[in-house]
Each structure stands twice: as C-alpha cells, then as structure tokens.
Amino acid sequence: MTRDPSPRWLRWPTDESRPRFAYGADYNPEQWPREVWREDVRLMREAGVNIVSLAIFSWARIQPTADSWDFDWLDESMDLLHSGGIAVDLATATASPPPWLSTEHPEILPVNELGQTVWPGARQHWRPTSPVFREHALRLTTAMAERYRDHPALAAWHVSNELGCHNVYDYSEDAARAFRDWLRARYGTVEALNTAWGTDFWAQRYGDFEQVLPPRLAASHPNPTQQLDFKRFSSDALKDHLRAERDVLRRITPDVPVTTNFMVMGETKGMHYADWAAEVDFVSNDHYVLPGPQARDELSFSANLTGNLAGGRPWFLMEHSTSAVNWQPVNVAKREGELARDSLLHVAHGADAVCFFQWRQSAAGAEKYHSAMVPHAGPDSEVFRSVARLGARLDELAEVVGSERRPARAAILFDWESWWASEQDSHPTELLRYRQEALDWYSAFLALGVRADVVHKGASLDSYDLVVAPILHVVPQDLGKELTRFVERGGHLVTTYFSGVVDENDHAWLGGYPGALRDLLGIRIEEFAPLLPAESVTLDDGTVGTLWSDRITVTDPGVDVWATYRDGHLAGRPAITRRALGGGSAAYVSTRLGVEGLSVLLGRLLTAAGVASELPEAARGRVELTVRRAGDVDYWFLINRTDEAVDLSELAGERLAQEAGERPETLAPRGVAVVRRTGPTG
Structure with a gap:
C-alpha cells in the first residue's frame, strides 16, 4: 500500500496549534429547534x-428539491460552532438520498439477490454503480465544497457515511454492467475469465462478457x-464512489484533508479496508462493543x-457509544468506567480523535434509544x-x-x-468463522500478557x-514464497486448518x-x-478441539509433532506440528482449540520464538498493554481487563493524567x- 509521505491530519484553526486530541460527536442540529443550539455549544x-x-x-x-437549496441553517450552525x-x-451529506430523488429516479434503488427492490424508508438506499445517483451525489458534493x-x-471532509453498511451488495442492472466492465479490466478476455472461473464445470462457459451476471439467486450454489x-x-x-467524491473535494479544497468512516468491527466484512486505506488522508473508524465474553478483546x-x-x-475514532446502542437484540448500558476504558483503548492503539454517535440523543427516529453524550x-x-x-482526561494526555x-x-x-472465500457455500463445513478464529488467537495473546499487532496481508512482516x-x-x-522467505530468514510462522488451500x-x-x-x-x-x-476431539496435551x-502425514524429517489426537478415528495421528527451518519454524494447528x-x-x-511478555507477572492476563512512542519516550497504556484492582507497583515510569483518588x-x-x-525503560 503506497502512502503519502506527508500525511495530513485535521486542519485546526491556525491560532490553536497546540497538540490536542480531537473530542466530540456526530451533531444533528436539524433535529432540534434553534434555541437548543446555543445550549449545545455551551455544553460542548x-x-x-x-x-x-x-x-x-x-x-x-x-x-x-432537485432545483432548490437551503444552506441557511447549516451556515448558522457552522458559524455558531466556530464562535464556540x-x-x-x-460530511458531504450523500449517505442517504432524499425522497424526491428516489421518487423521480427509482432506478437508483438497490436490488437484492432475489431481484427485489430495496425501498426507501431507512438509509443508504442507493446503488454504488448508479450513474444517476453518482451525478446527483457529486453535484451535492460540489455545492458543499464551494460553499x-x-x-x-x-477541519476535514467526511465522505458519505459508513459506505457499504447497508448497500455493499447490489444485484441491479447497473451493477451487472459495472461488474462486466470490472471483469474486462481484470481478465482482458473472456477466455481468461473462463479459465479463472473454471466454467467448464456445470456448462458455465461464457462466449461473451455480456452473458455474465452478478451471482443472483440460482438453482444451486453459484x-x-x-x-x-x-x-x-x-x-x-x-x-470508486469514495474516490469520486474525494476528487471533487481535493479539486475545490486542496488544503482540507478528506476521510471516511470505516467499520472495522465484528462481522462487517464486505469492504476491503486494507485496500481503501491509501485513498484517504487519514483513516477513520466506527466501532461498537459487541456483547459476549470477548467483547473488549474484540x-x-x-x-x-x-x-x-x-x-x-x-x-480518527469517528463513532462509538457512550452507553447502550439500539440495534442489538438486548441493548445493555455500560457500567462505571467502561465509557472511559473503551475510549482510551482506541487511543492506546493510535487514535488521536475520540468521537461518539451522537452529541444529543434523538427524541424521534430509529436511533432514539441509542445513547449519546447528552x-x-x-x-x-x-x-x-x-x-x-x-474530555478533561484527554486534555491532560495531550502530550x-x-x-x-x-x-x-x-x-x-x-x-x-x-x-470472504473461506466462508462461501459448498465447503467442508458451514460452521467456520474466519474472524472468530483470528480473535481467539488475539484473546490468547491477551491472556498471556503479550502484545501482538493485527496486520493485513501485504504488510511487511520483517520486524x-x-x-x-x-x-x-x-x-x-507469491504469498507462499514470501511466507517461506519469512521463515528462512528466522521468522516463526503459525497457521491453521483450511489454510493454503486455494489460489487467488x-x-x-x-x-x-x-x-x-x-x-x-x-x-x-x-x-x-x-x-x-x-x-470434539481431545489432544494428548489435554486440550480439546472442535x-x-x-488426517496429517508428516513428509519432512525436520517436523516435530507437538500434539496428537488422543481419541476418535484419528487417534495417534498428528494434530499440531512444527517444522524447524534454519533459525525459523513453520507450525500447523489442525483443529479449533478456542x-x-x-x-x-x-x-x-x-518460548520457541523467544518472545515474552513485557508486563510484570502479576499483571499478565489481567492487564492489556499497548505502547505508543514519540522519539525516545514510550507511553504505556495499561488497560484493566477485570473488575478487580491490579497491583502495578513493580512497573517503573511516571503515571500521567491519574484519576482523582487513584x-x-x-x-x-x-x-x-x-x-x-x-x-532504557522504553
């Protein structure tokens, strides 16, 4: 991923250049009478x-309407906020089209895989590939930028909002045409597409790109x-839509940074954010705590x-919640300390902006039971x-x-x-959950008090x-070769079941x-x-797999069997293996261990890789450690994962922004x- 060597951050007013965390929320003054607006600024x-x-x-x-504009209320709100x-x-305000647009142009509405129109009444009712929607969205973006x-x-531009949250997959005719163009660009010829798709299976061989459709409802597995x-x-x-709006903004306001809010959380998987990250001036994310035993680990x-x-x-942490949300089956309020802990955990991982949805809790609408700052x-x-x-604590942590x-x-x-690929249909099991396996490994690192980065494929592994x-x-x-080089250079690789099975x-x-x-x-x-x-299967080390x-056969004499199956039809056969190669190793885990x-x-x-926890022994598993660095100074963020106090007396360093009474x-x-x-302590 290529990055701008001079990354841009928020354009703060020139007379306030001191370091500070950005702190705030989504603000929707149009939901409230004007007499509330001044009170909002005072409370902010x-x-x-x-x-x-x-x-x-x-x-x-x-x-x-298509031919009328009303900026007066937004002018007033912008001026009032600035005065405070x-x-x-x-935002470019393009996230949800107005009723007049979907009424005059119903062809912008998405279509699901069953061929059903997704109607207005909620939000994001637009096709990412609709030329009509694109025309109107860019017209609005241009008007906002010029005004x-x-x-x-x-301070920054916010393209649309949570792109793809509700409309990532559209099966309309617009999507079909755009899909064919995308395939032409990817494969060049229909013969290359036939080879890549293996279309001799089930008589799917194409004679022309025009015959190709999105994977709509079919008689069996597409x-x-x-x-x-x-x-x-x-x-x-x-x-592509993100780029289109961004390019308008950069043309008109080249000195104002542009971002959009990702949704790196839970099972939100349709948007390839590792591929998007280079398209914005700084990365932003929305995150909401998901209920369950691994809530804070997630x-x-x-x-x-x-x-x-x-x-x-x-x-930029663009959205998270002060307390309960409104969209889970049961929406539980946060306990004492969790609002700050959740916020500062994002800061620990590099966020320099902490914002919530939203400033004032709505009195009407689908999100009226979603918590807010007020x-x-x-x-x-x-x-x-x-x-x-x-807010006060973030100010004290400004350094x-x-x-x-x-x-x-x-x-x-x-x-x-x-x-995407491991969870498709017609596979050995439909129960596999890719992100859950990754999260389980992360939770294991946390349980041992060892820091681990979560990096996307394509990132350098050299360090x-x-x-x-x-x-x-x-x-x-190429990836197989890169992983081999990583091991040959002395790195230690661990992979699991259903890995390495298919090509691109x-x-x-x-x-x-x-x-x-x-x-x-x-x-x-x-x-x-x-x-x-x-x-389930039991391994000879006492752990249990699900x-x-x-059925593993060892083919290299350098492989050590670290665990075997104790029971079942695979009893006595390898379950976990590790091959030493030079100064490195490659290990395989054949079952889900939890x-x-x-x-x-x-x-x-x-231990085999020579990696150990940096935490005092008494804190391991109870405290998460994340480190930020500036020059020769390290800032250790220590997050209590438990409901009990933890002794930190063995830890050297100066404690910043301590809460009263701590x-x-x-x-x-x-x-x-x-x-x-x-x-030296850093």
Missing part, C-alpha cells in the same frame, strides 16, 4: 468537545470464483487492526458527567498526541480475501519474530493440502475431517493508566 465547551461531524444525513434539508471554538468534520471551502470551522470476484468488485465499486482487535491499516500513524436525561446525568471527565504505535514482536495476519496466520485460505504463489482464483492447489503451504509445513493432508456441531480435524487451548499452545510457541501503584477495576517511560 463544558464537556471539552472541540470537533463535531456535521450534516451526515442532511441531504433532504440542504436540497429540498468547535471545529467541524463536514464552505473558506469557512474557518472546516460459481465460487464468480462469488469471490463479485465481493472484490462490490468493495471496489464503493471505493474492541482491542478492531482498534489494533485499524491502527495498522493507518500504517501506525494516528487515526442523553434523554440531559446534562444532569452520570453519562454526561463521565463524558466531561473523559501523547502525534505519537505512533510501537510495533510488537508478534503479529496476527488478517486477510479479507481469505475471510516480527512470530506471525500467526489463522485460516489463511487464499494463498497465491479460488482454485484448489493440487497434490494434497495445505496446498501452497504444504512443503513449508512439511506435512500432507489427503482429506479434510470437519467435525459435527456436537463433536469444528475441524485433519481461547483456553490456544493459550496453552501459544505459550510454547512464544493510587499510583494500583490500576482500578476497568481502569486505564498511562505511564511515561523514557530511555
């Missing part, structure tokens, strides 16, 4: 807010490479991946007091602003295409001693599994042995400490 200043995202869903207000010292991340290009409050290419195309179509995993998508540079209860509430305390994430010695390799590549399903020849066209590597990684690992598998939901098993089992295995792998040698339950360490 009280809470330490210095930036808001404005006009995200305002198209219908700004352009009431609050900068604006101004506010010189406004002193304008062509798997067609499905994979449609996923690639769909991400590219949204990226938050950390997502923030970690976002920080690495940003190339280690500061990034809740329905008003400023006389614990939520608002917590918001204000966080951290601009520092970069300090790389770890271990990494988890994350690959969008393996995520890492240990790399875990879970379910690395899609392995083109989703064609199986022949000769036995794990395909492209077979020789590197020194093993061969003739046939997969997936497990039924109620089945989901998958493999966090507990992976923690046992990972301890051995870390003892310097103790980390409060659900608390966060930031410790400055200089020189």
